Amino acid sequence: MRLGVLDVGSNTVHLLVVDAHPGARPLPAHSHKAELRLAQLLDESGAIDSVGVDKLIAVVQEALEAAEDKGVEDLLPFATSAVREASNADDVLARVRAETGVELQVLTGAEEARLTFLAARRWFGWSAGKLLVLDIGGGSLEIAYGIDEEPDAAASLPLGAGRLTAGWLPNDPADPGDIRALRRHVRAQIARTVGEFSRFGAPDHVVATSKTFRQLARIAGAARSADGLYVQRELKRRSLEDWVPRLAAMTTAERAELPGVSEGRANQLLAGAIVAAGAMDLFGVETLEICPWALREGVILRTLDQMATP
CATH class of the missing domain: 3.30.420.40 (ATPase, nucleotide binding domain)
Known part of the structure; x- marks a missing residue:
């Protein structure tokens, strides 16, 4: 159908x-x-x-x-x-x-996190073991962790790239003082949730979804979207941390010239990078893999599961 x-x-x-x-x-x-x-x-x-x-x-x-x-x-x-x-x-x-x-x-924030986790689990399969899934949207950051299709822990934080850009980075290029204030805010918010996840132990595989993570991986050297869904794409924390000050020094127009960065999302990329770097650092993630499936696919998969249930 x-x-x-x-x-x-x-x-x-x-x-x-x-x-x-x-x-x-x-x-x-x-x-x-x-x-x-x-x-x-x-x-x-x-x-x-x-x-x-x-x-x-x-x-x-x-x-x-x-x-x-x-x-x-x-x-x-x-x-x-x-x-x-x-x-x-x-x-x-x-x-x-x-x-x-x-x-x-x-959808509640927790539902977003759980459905995104389901999509990632189906994409990578059981062999991926314990998954930690990160998703940066326009309004929120979703985090989920687990070994089954239903995560053991899920959280949604008001750290979306669009929300933070509008509320914290009004200038173009961004003011260094505003960037430092945003970085403190982001890390304090994420740090409050780390304990909820760390009690389950280290993940076997860390994945990220969303346009923000895909664009950050692309500017850090990952394959183009035109190369297909099945090409492995990774983002390393060291590469991301190198890119944050470079993005901070750029105007929105200059970011839009970067490979894989759309004009409509270029203004949000710095805030998204600050959130991504904070999450990877505080969760101790050195490398994560980009998952092509996310919330929309999770909604579809859950619907199909319900249709298959008598």
Whole structure:
């Protein structure tokens, strides 16, 4: 059957269409995305402003039309931290439902972490042993650890690249004092969670998902996305730490010229690198592997599992 996953994230609204059935890997058939940056459209009260809601409704409608054109039989719509944490979330969800007919399921941070972990576990398999999974989104950082398909520990921290850029790095290029303050904030937040994970012992394999980690791996020398899903891509902490001061010295336009860095994400790359470096350091990770599957695939896999259950 043909499934569509509509992911209303902090940076983008992304429709992923796949051909899938229980027991088989989902095969991508179509991708439709729009840069919305909801995390940066919050007003002083923490609400998504009326312009932002209008834009969200418009892109959801576009995604619905694309899903119909591609023959999607079942649509799985969900929203993450930007909607979840908006002070007017209920009103936003009601307007989307009234004007598009789409009932967005708002995932908790822990659900995001668990579903992303499921996707990584299915990608790497049981032979990967105990997995530590890191994911940097626009609004939050998800961390999950475990040996089964359900993680033993999962956490979501408000350390997304978009959120931190908007709140801590207003200048272009970034002010050195702002960078130091952000680095202290990020490491203090992550350090509070390390004990929750370390009691389970060292992981056998550390993986990362998300556009931020893929871009950081690419500028550090990993293979291009055009080389395919099955090429192994790694990010080493030493390489990342070398890149952080270089990114800090660049303007957004200069970062956009780096290999694999999109113009729309270039302004967030420094904040994302600071979070990635902090997480790798505090969790004692020297090298991690990039996982092509993430939250959207986790949603698909969980849905297929439920369909296969009598």
